[in-house]
Amino acid sequence: MKKPVIATVAVSAVLVAGVGVVYVTGTYDGWRDGRQLKSACGGLVDAAETQRALGVHRVSGKRLGDGCRAFDPDSDKGSLEVSVHRGRELDELPLDEIRDPALQLLPVRGGWPAVVSAGGGAKAYATGSVPCGKSADDAVVVSLRAVRSSTGTDADRRGALARLMTRALKNAAGKQGCALPDTKDVKDVAPGFDGMKAPGEATGTCRGTGLRSYEAVADSGAPIEQCVPAEPDGGREFKITAYYGPYAKAPRHDPHRSPYDYVGASGNRGGKAWTTASCPAGEALYTIEPLTPSSPSTDLERHILQGFAADSAQRHGCGKPIGADKP
Template identity: 30%
Template sequence: MAVRRIVLRAVAALVAVAVAIAGYLLVHGDFQRWSDESALDGACDGLLDRNTVRGVLGPGAVEVEHERRDAGLVGCEVHVHDGGTAEIRIADTARLGQSWDSLYEGSPGASALSVPIGHGWTGLFGADPDKHGAGTDPFKADEDDEVTASLVLKCTGASSIKGLSVTVETTLDKTLDDPSNRPQFAKIATSTAAKASKAQHCGAKLGKPVRSLDLPVNEDEYKPLGTAGGTCSGIPSARGVAIATETARGGAPHETCRLADAGLRKRYVLEGDYGPYAQERLLGYEEEGYEVAPSADTPAHYRDRDGRMSWTTAKCPDGLALFTLYPAAEQDDNGKSPRRHADLAHERAVLKAFAERSAKAHGCSAPLTP
């Protein structure tokens, strides 16, 4: 009888475990979770490098949450006890506008500009200083930093896919203020990109190991426009446009330049988009029903009727590049934004200078003159 009771207890325990697992899967749908050492080998369809992930996140007990939404997107989260966390998204860039997240440009609403990863990679490195720090040293925080490294891979002609996007948000108990810590936040992204390219027969040209990274550029890191040497270089100054906030150039698929007056009031925001970033932006214009919008078929310049933005385009090795200028709102007593007071000639010159230098740095043809 004693033996029978033991057997019954064991069966009951197994049933309870099975019910718990079934309940978990019922509640969480496509999510699956493992918590043993082999979990890393199956995470994100086996596209993670176990040694790299361990080296970045730490040696503690691991838990993996895997999500696969469709054939164009693989995602997973890795949590290490008393260590770090990484959220990974791997996407086919040909499936833009479908059921996957937008390409990373920076933290939503963040004041800091993401910077190029460089080292031969096409990608961005960013964080939100408003969330993690304060005072004169916004990236020196008492809490963990959530930092994003996002890469774009261009596949060769022999591949069945055109490109891949690999985005990794990493949380570590390490401050970005220390330059020696920053490369840790890019390691999972670069190792995952290499494995994804091989698994998908992408044949992409990969970058080198990331040994150093610049800090994201905070909004108070402005300089006189005439001294700008990065994304704001060569832009002519004029009355009311004297201050620049910029990043370095270095293979970033999305570039930004912010211009302000001497009182630090924002005047213009300029953006350059390449490859899948430009494709996604163009698709967005089409879906929003613009009467006239940039086209992938015919590079052209246009200023929209309401003065909300101006743009021009250029032909590049990886498709069309899009350069956009957004003027700051100039509100009248009725809260509207009249354009009659805008210096349109200077606005055209600003967009022209930004687009020409950006296109040249990316090996593109000269943009059409605004």
């Protein structure tokens, strides 16, 4: 008569043991992931914030030069690469994402010298810099490249990426002994480039053009600013960009561009036009580029560039761009 009781106890013991195995295994995975992430990334990333930003349940890490890679060890659906550059390395800043005509960048704001990609797709990009010396060559630059799952709204994704960016930038600056400007905690990122402004209605990065356009919020701390003039039908034919601090060098050292692009203080070549201005952090570069190969640079586009450059330069405390005083 006691056998059923014994059997029940035995089954219960097995079930409890099984739960214990699962629990211990899950705890061990979390402990191992945390150690690997801390060893690889130090304080550049936070595990919980990275999980939320990538939409994954686990995140481990490995070292990549002066940066690191955080990733989901269970799949290839979530990863984050953090790169840190300074000094001579700034001549070779990896700006593949910025070269992409489809990429638009939004300012993080809150005093942070950083920008994040506007899109809500699986891939995301962010970059920021902190002055650390007398010239732009002494700056610390941090860049993030993320591959995310499909969870969350576009606004949630931008906010999460901005928080990852500010944490990494703060940590990298501290390790290099560089002082951050006065900053505030970032909760969200203002949207941009999602609605066409009528001629004369732009109040952000396109204000100086006076044209119908797609724009971002203007921010004096943004190291990169962009404006996309619009065609009457809403099409996007050109992109105008301002590069400040260490970013001004990147387009001129881009191996995918012609070595004659952006040579000198101002000029035009191959459908592109550019100008420069003297700024507290060194020379700034302003460019206008076609988004399609069939869009040549004309006198009108160069005039638009001057208006954009003059407005952005004033916002960043720079002198007048070359040619801004010409009709």
